Amino acid sequence: MKPIDFHLHRPTTLAEAIALLAEHGDDAKVLAGGQSLLPLLNFRLARPEHVVDLGRLTTLRTTRRTTDGLTLGAMVTYARAEASRAVAEDAPLLAAALPFVAHKPVRARGTVGGSIAHGDPAAELPAVIRALDAVMVAAGPRGVRRIPAAEFFVGNLVTALEVDEILTGIDVARPARGTGAAFTEVGRRQGDFALVGAGAQVTVADGVVVDVRIALTGIAGVPHRATEAETLLTGVPPADLDLDAAADATRAVIAPSGDLHATADYRRDVAGVLLGRVVATAVERATGHAHRAA
Amino acid sequence: MGSTHEVTVDVNGRSRRATVAARTSLADFLRDELNLTGTHLGCEHGVCGACTVLLNGTPVRSCIMLAAQADGESVTTIEGLSDEHGNLNPVQEAFCRSHALQCGFCTPGMVLAVQSLVDTVEEPTREDIDEAIGGNICRCTGYVQIREAARSAVEEARCARAATGAGGAR
Ligand SMILES: Cc1cc2nc3c(=O)[nH]c(=O)nc-3n(C[C@H](O)[C@H](O)[C@H](O)COP(=O)(O)OP(=O)(O)OC[C@H]3O[C@@H](n4cnc5c(N)ncnc54)[C@H](O)[C@@H]3O)c2cc1C
Ligand code: FES
Ligand code: FES
Numbered sequence: 001m002k003p004i005d006f007h008l009h010r011p012t013t014l015a016e017a018i019a020l021l022a023e024h025g026d027d028a029k030v031l032a033g034g035q036s037l038l039p040l041l042n043f044r045l046a047r048p049e050h051v052v053d054l055g056r057l058t059t060l061r062t063t064r065r066t067t068d069g070l071t072l073g074a075m076v077t078y079a080r081a082e083a084s085r086a087v088a089e090d091a092p093l094l095a096a097a098l099p100f101v102a103h104k105p106v107r108a109r110g111t112v113g114g115s116i117a118h119g120d121p122a123a124e125l126p127a128v129i130r131a132l133d134a135v136m137v138a139a140g141p142r143g144v145r146r147i148p149a150a151e152f153f154v155g156n157l158v159t160a161l162e163v164d165e166i167l168t169g170i171d172v173a174r175p176a177r178g179t180g181a182a183f184t185e186v187g188r189r190q191g192d193f194a195l196v197g198a199g200a201q202v203t204v205a206d207g208v209v210v211d212v213r214i215a216l217t218g219i220a221g222v223p224h225r226a227t228e229a230e231t232l233l234t235g236v237p238p239a240d241l242d243l244d245a246a247a248d249a250t251r252a253v254i255a256p257s258g259d260l261h262a263t264a265d266y267r268r269d270v271a272g273v274l275l276g277r278v279v280a281t282a283v284e285r286a287t288g289h290a291h292r293a294a
Numbered sequence: 295m296g297s298t299h300e301v302t303v304d305v306n307g308r309s310r311r312a313t314v315a316a317r318t319s320l321a322d323f324l325r326d327e328l329n330l331t332g333t334h335l336g337c338e339h340g341v342c343g344a345c346t347v348l349l350n351g352t353p354v355r356s357c358i359m360l361a362a363q364a365d366g367e368s369v370t371t372i373e374g375l376s377d378e379h380g381n382l383n384p385v386q387e388a389f390c391r392s393h394a395l396q397c398g399f400c401t402p403g404m405v406l407a408v409q410s411l412v413d414t415v416e417e418p419t420r421e422d423i424d425e426a427i428g429g430n431i432c433r434c435t436g437y438v439q440i441r442e443a444a445r446s447a448v449e450e451a452r453c454a455r456a457a458t459g460a461g462g463a464r
Contacts, residue, residue: 053362
């Protein structure tokens with residue numbers, strides 16, 4: 001199908017883009033990479049009168065290293081982020097997740113900010129951003145807001161962004177030395193949205209796990225951070241990690257829904273299995289040693 | 295009424311100027327305005343890969359990109375691979391040689407996906423090949439012959455580079 005007729009705006013400055021959103025409010029939709037919005041327009045599931053394309057806002061396409069981490073421009077494409085050394089070094093969990101997003105042609109256009117603003121609980125980036133406690137920077141007619149990830153993802157495809165706000169960047173804190181990360185997922189076909197995905201970023205210092213962040217996709221209405229498992233794993237020497245207990249702790253608190261593709265029980269079980277695997281691999285990468293089951 | 299936009303797009307090496315409606319996809323622009331109907335439309339929501347074109351050398355889905363977003367960019371469609379006499383290029387030849395098509399609906403997208411692999415990766419592995427064509431759906435061939443065509447095209451590009459002593463892929 002084809003979209004309904006709409007007015008396309010291609011502003012060249014952020015101020016212009018914000019003014020357009022302020023003017024058109026609910027009748028306007030922001031366009032980033034279009035890899036979610038264009039399908040919605042084509043199916044007429046979205047029927048905005050005005051579409052504000054951020055494609056010409058080149059300032060949103062930069063990745064900047066700061067003293068304590070990384071500022072990713074919202075319009076940085078998945079492909080650019082995947083190729084970035086700064087992302088690999090400062091946000092290893094994000095780097096590990098990127099190759100699992102869709103297929104290459106979608107990653108060529110889709111943006112980091114678009115995925116986060118879309119807020120799909122089955123998507124890789126929102127879950128990873130949640131686990132990393134990243135901060136979303138949003139600009140609107142009332143100024144700039146910094147929104148912590150814990151408050152950003154509100155519901156299925158619902159975020160804390162107001163209709164007249166633009167996500168301009170994402171701040172990710174640089175992890176300490178001795179950090180490793182891993183991501184994996186189970187899906188019907190490679191490149192499709194996964195049934196369940198899991199990612200972990202682990203920091204080991206002085207022989208114990210001092211920081212662990214676990215992201216799960218596809219098992220709740222919002223991206224899930226497995227704090228229940230993180231608590232069990234923190235402060236423990238890598239060789240003594242009880243991954244089965246961590247997996248069971250997560251299985252006990254999540255309530256995935258079942259559908260045509262997989263039952264709720266299957267999703268719950270797989271989430272635990274993947275959690276164990278990514279933590280083991282992340283520990284291995286953090287320490288340079290294979291994780292031995294306790 | 296929606297807005298209209300003046301665009302200048304380099305299509306297969308030729309600069310094309312046109313006025314497009316905001317809602318016109320790049321695929322519809324190529325097919326309906328430029329009569330380049332080799333770009334096929336299957337799903338129109340980014341899933342099947344039939345509409346794949348190269349945007350500045352990189353495969354993208356032309357069904358989920360607006361024509362207006364292609365303003366100032368360079369696009370290669372399947373028509374841009376053969377020469378002016380219609381002689382097929384090496385990747386297209388590899389598809390013929392390997393019997394890598396039946397109905398041909400997926401073929402333009404598949405060929406462009408493989409073309410991009412050949413152009414950008416010097417020594418693609420089997421995994422690289424699967425990744426390159428993994429986003430393109432074929433309802434006929436069962437993929438075995440397409441993989442074979444890709445392998446054959448990659449091998450031929452490698453031999454050609456060795457013969458000319460060229461420095462390899464971009
Ligand atoms: C075939 C296919 C497979 C896919 N598979 C996956 C997958 O496995 N995993 C995955 O995560 N995604 C997948 N996607 C979705 C893809 O990742 C999208 O790119 C992503 O969800 C949205 O990013 P975008 O830049 O394309 O945003 P758009 O589609 O342009 O926008 C998405 C939404 O976010 C809003 N928005 C975008 N940017 C901003 C901003 N800066 N400020 C405020 N609002 C904004 C838009 O208004 C819109 O509502 C797939 C898509 C396709 C077509
Ligand atoms: S028609 Fe574009 S991906 Fe199917
Ligand atoms: S040859 Fe028919 S769809 Fe691929």
